[in-house]
Amino acid sequence: MIFRVATRRDLPAVLALLADEDQVLDPATTAVGEEHERAFAAIESDARNEMLVLTDSGADGTDGTDGTVLGCLQLTYIPGLGQGGQERALVEAVRVRVDRRGEGLGAELMRLAAERARGRGCGLIQLTSNKRRTAAHRFYERLGFARSHEGFKLPLERP
Structure with a gap:
């Protein structure tokens, strides 16, 4: 397995993982819209954001750039005054291909x-997880994450 920063080439596979966590979608049939391109470019150019992928070694057997994306997550680094001024990492969009779980x-x-x-x-x-994802909650707890806070979200209307 190779753990690395995602490249633009990985975008369809990442979107396929995020689109449906209960089935394997073919990245070749996953639509990549202009909004996805903009979001990926913003993540890629921001030193406080990383989209990371876990791949098999691929046909070349080296850096995983031509391998199958098996999982992904986004890390965002947040500066703060609490905890002695240490940054915290926010984990989002954690997915593993359904056929490779376990x-x-x-x-x-x-x-x-x-x-x-x-x-x-x-x-x-830290991370948040949708309340309906009970299997994911058990997974995070097995890794040592504690349910220490309640999360709140407020959808904002676009102007």
């Missing part, structure tokens, strides 16, 4: 993300 890929993905955040000096890694 192999430890999700745990490895999260371990590597925590290692990356720790290496940057973060003192905390």
